[in-house]
Amino acid sequence: MSSAFAKWYDFFMGPLEQRKFKRIRKELLQRAEGKVLELGSGTGINFPFYKDVDQVIAIEPSQHMIDQSINRLQLSVVTIEMVKASAEKLPFEDNTFDTVVATLVFCTIPNAEKAIAEIKRVCKPKGSILLFEHVKMENRLLGGMQEWLTPVWKKICDGCCLNRETLKAFTSQGLKIEKVEQFYKDLFVVAEIRNNE
Numbered sequence: 001m002s003s004a005f006a007k008w009y010d011f012f013m014g015p016l017e018q019r020k021f022k023r024i025r026k027e028l029l030q031r032a033e034g035k036v037l038e039l040g041s042g043t044g045i046n047f048p049f050y051k052d053v054d055q056v057i058a059i060e061p062s063q064h065m066i067d068q069s070i071n072r073l074q075l076s077v078v079t080i081e082m083v084k085a086s087a088e089k090l091p092f093e094d095n096t097f098d099t100v101v102a103t104l105v106f107c108t109i110p111n112a113e114k115a116i117a118e119i120k121r122v123c124k125p126k127g128s129i130l131l132f133e134h135v136k137m138e139n140r141l142l143g144g145m146q147e148w149l150t151p152v153w154k155k156i157c158d159g160c161c162l163n164r165e166t167l168k169a170f171t172s173q174g175l176k177i178e179k180v181e182q183f184y185k186d187l188f189v190v191a192e193i194r195n196n197e
Contacts, residue, residue, distance in 0.1 A: 020183065025049055025103060028130050028190055034098025037122060039087045039115070040105030044069030047076040053099070054078075057092075059085040087115035092122045099123075103132040106166045108159045116173050120195055129175065129193040136163045137186050167191060 029049040038046060041058035042065050050056050058080055060066050066082055073080055085091050087102075088111050100123050109115045119129060137143045146162040153162050167177060170193055179192040 024132055024183065024188075024190060028103070028132055029101065031128065031130055031192060032099040032101060033128075035096065036099045036101060037090075037092070037097040039100065039102040039119070040109070041065075041069060041082070042105070044072030046101065046103060047072040047080055050076060050078045050080070056080040057083055057097075059083045059087065059090070061086045088118060090118045090122050094121050095124045096122045097124060098127050100127070100129045102129070104134065106131070106133050106169075107161050107164050110159070112164065112166065112169050113173070116170055116175070120173060120175065123195040125195060127195045129170070129191075129195060131166070131170075131191040131193065132188070133164075133166045133191075134162070134188050135166050135186070139185070142185070142187075 025046055026049045029046060030051065032050065032053050034054055036050070036053050036056045038056060038058040041047075041060045044058070047056075047058075047069070056076075056078055058069075060069070060082065061084065063084060066084060069082070073082065083091065087105070087109050100119050102119075106112055106115070123129060136146050143163070150162045153160060167180070167189060170191075171177060174196070176194045176196055177191055178194050181190040182188070183190070
């Protein structure tokens with residue numbers, strides 16, 4: 001990830017974050033419990049919202065994003081450990097985490113299927129996976145536009161794919177979606193998934 005993208009990410013996302021996204025993140029992270037793994041923590045936008053958890057380990061592959069997250073790390077009321085790692089190869093033992101969190105990250109993970117397999121491996125049996133993601137829309141016209149825009153969008157936005165069918169990717173690996181909420185005509189989804197392994 002480029003240093004310029006990391007530097008300007010919060011600026012461009014600010015209007016959405018200050019409106020709907022802040023509430024979505026806050027409500028989602030209230031469901032986190034125990035030992036938490038956050039995938040692709042980016043600029044640390046979630047850090048101030050963790051409350052009643054034992055510990056958070058936040059992984060992020062981009063050193064530029066890690067550098068941008070330091071200020072928010074200091075605002076956290078819980079212990080957060082930053083680890084530079086990719087979602088496709090998590091440096092943790094099996095069955096380590098009670099909760100896994102991913103917010104607006106699956107659009108940029110190069111191999112989403114491998115990342116989901118790793119989530120299943122490190123999440124405890126009956127543990128929860130909390131997602132807030134943008135996905136391919138069900139409307140044929142809008143979904144078609146996402147397909148058409150994705151090649152250009154990926155170049156502009158550092159690998160972000162507009163057309164990922166993230167929830168289908170989770171269910172295809174045997175994970176159970178317990179709750180889904182849709183926002184902005186199903187462009188964004190919030191999901192609670194149970195690891196039944």
